[in-house]
Amino acid sequence: xxxxxxILLGVTGSIxxxxxxxxxxxxxxxxxxxHVIMTRSATEFVGKLTFQTLSRHPVGxxxxxxxxxxxxxxxxxxxxxxxxxxxxCTANVMAKLACGIADDLxxxxxxxxxxxxxxxxxxxxxxxxxxxxxxxxxxxxxxxxRMIDVAEGDLACGYQGKGRLAPVxxxxxxxxxxxxxxxxxx
Ligand SMILES: Cc1cc2nc3c(=O)[nH]c(=O)nc-3n(C[C@H](O)[C@H](O)[C@H](O)COP(=O)(O)O)c2cc1C
Numbered sequence: 722x723x724x725x726x727x728i729l730l731g732v733t734g735s736i737x738x739x740x741x742x743x744x745x746x747x748x749x750x751x752x753x754x755x756h757v758i759m760t761r762s763a764t765e766f767v768g769k770l771t772f773q774t775l776s777r778h779p780v781g782x783x784x785x786x787x788x789x790x791x792x793x794x795x796x797x798x799x800x801x802x803x804x805x806x807x808x809x810c811t812a813n814v815m816a817k818l819a820c821g822i823a824d825d826l827x828x829x830x831x832x833x834x835x836x837x838x839x840x841x842x843x844x845x846x847x848x849x850x851x852x853x854x855x856x857x858x859x860x861x862x863x864x865x866x867r868m869i870d871v872a873e874g875d876l877a878c879g880y881q882g883k884g885r886l887a888p889v890x891x892x893x894x895x896x897x898x899x900x901x902x903x904x905x906x907x
Contacts, residue, residue, distance in 0.1 A: 724754070725752050725753055725754045726753045726754065726803045726804070726900050727753075727754045727756070727798065727801045727802050727803050728748055728753045728754065728755045728756070728802065728803065728804050728805075728806060728896065729756050729758065729798060729799070729802045729804075729805045729806065729830065729834065729836070730744070730745060730748070730755055730756070730757045730758070730776075730806050730807075730808065731757075731758050731759075731760075731805070731806065731807035731808075731810070731814070731827045731830075731831070732757060732758070732759045732760070732763045732767070732772065732807075732808070732809070733759075733760045733762065733763050733807065733809060733810055733811040733813070733814045733827070734760055734761075734762020734763045734765060734766060734811055734813070735763075735766070735809040735810075735811050735843045735844065735886070736766065736843075736877040736878075737809040737843035737877075737885070737886035738763050738766035738767045738809060739766065739767050740808075740809065740886055740889055741757075741767070741772070741808055741809065741889075742767065742771050742772065742775060743889050744808055744889040744892060744893065745757065745772060745775040745776050746775055747889060747890060747893045748893060748896070749775065749776065749777075751893065751897070754778075755775075755776045755778070756776065756778050756781075756798050756802075757772040757773075757776050757778070757780045757781070758780070758781040758782070758826055758827045758830055759772065759780055759781070759782050759827070760782070760811075760814065760825060760827050761782060761783075761825070762811070762813075763782075764782060769782065781826050781827075781830075782826060783826060784825060784826045784829065796830070796833055798830070799830050799833040799834035799835075799836075800833075800834075800835075802834055802836040803836055803900060803903060804836055804837055804838075804839060804896050804899050804900060805830075805831060805834050805836050805837070805838045805839070806838075806839045806840075806841070806892070806896055807827075807831075807838070807839070807840045807841070808839075808840075808841035808843075808869075808886065808889075808892055809841060809842065809843035809886045810840045810841060810842045810843065811842075811843075811844060812842070812844045812848045812849075812851070812853075812854050812857075814827070814828065815840070815842055815854060815857045815858065815861065816853065816854075816857050818831060818838075818840070818857070818861060818866070819856075819857035819860040819861055837865075837867065837899050837903070838866045838867065839866075839867040839869065839892070839895055839896055839899060840861065840866055840867070840868050840869065841869040841886055841887050841892050842854075842858075842868070842869075842871055842884075842886075843871065843884065843885060843886035844871075844884050845876060845878045845880060845884055846876060846880050846881070846882030846883055846884045847880070848884065849871055849882075849883050849884040850882075850883070867895060867899065869887045869891070869892060869895055870887065871883050871884050871885055871886070871887065872885040872886065872887050872888065873885065
C-alpha cells in the first residue's frame with residue numbers, strides 16, 4: 722500500500738489556534754500522516770499535548786535545547802512532506818513568509834520545504850486590512866502560495882469583519898485538492 726500523504730501543519734499564535742485541533746482530527750480521519758510544528762506563541766493558546774495526541778506524533782516548537790535532537794527529523798519531514806499547511810497563520814508569520822525570514826522552527830522548516838504551501842490566515846480585521854498585511858498577501862499569492870481567504874463575522878477581539886479563520890473542513894478540502902493535483906491520493 723502506498724504511504725499516506727504526509728502533511729506538515731504549522732500552528733501560530735492566533736486565538737484561532739484551538740481550531741487547528743479539529744483540523745488535525747479531520748486530517749487524521751482522512752488517513753493522512755500529520756506532523757505539527759507550533760510557534761512559541763501558539764503554545765500560549767493550546768498545549769503541545771493536544772496536537773501530539775491528535776496527530777500521534779511529537780510536536781516541534783524549539784530549534785534549540787532539549788528538542789534539538791529532534792530537529793533533523795523535521796528537516797527530513799520537510800523533504801517528505803506532500804503539503805505544508807499553516808493554519809491559523811498570524812499576520813506576523815505571513816510577514817516572515819513574505820520576507821523569507823527563518824528565525825524559528827516553523828519558518829525555517831517552511832524555507833527548507835519544497836512542497837506546496839497552503840496558508841489560512843486569522844487575525845483582527847484591522848490587522849487583516851493593514852496595508853502591510855495586504856502587501857504580504859499579494860507577495861505570497863504571486864509566489865504561488867495557496868492563500869485561503871479569511872472568513873467574515875464576529876471576531877474574538879470583539880470586532881466584526883474579515884479576519885476569522887476559514888472553516889476547517891474547507892481547509893481540508895483545499896489540501897485534498899492540492900494532493901489530488903499532485904497525484905498523491907490516500
Ligand atoms: C489573546 C491574543 C490573541 C491574538 N490573536 C491573534 C490572531 O488571531 N492573529 C494574529 O495575527 N495575531 C494574534 N495575536 C498576536 C500574536 O500572538 C503575536 O503577533 C505573536 O507575536 C505571534 O507570534 P507567531 O506569529 O510567532 O505565532 C494575538 C495575541 C493575543 C494576546
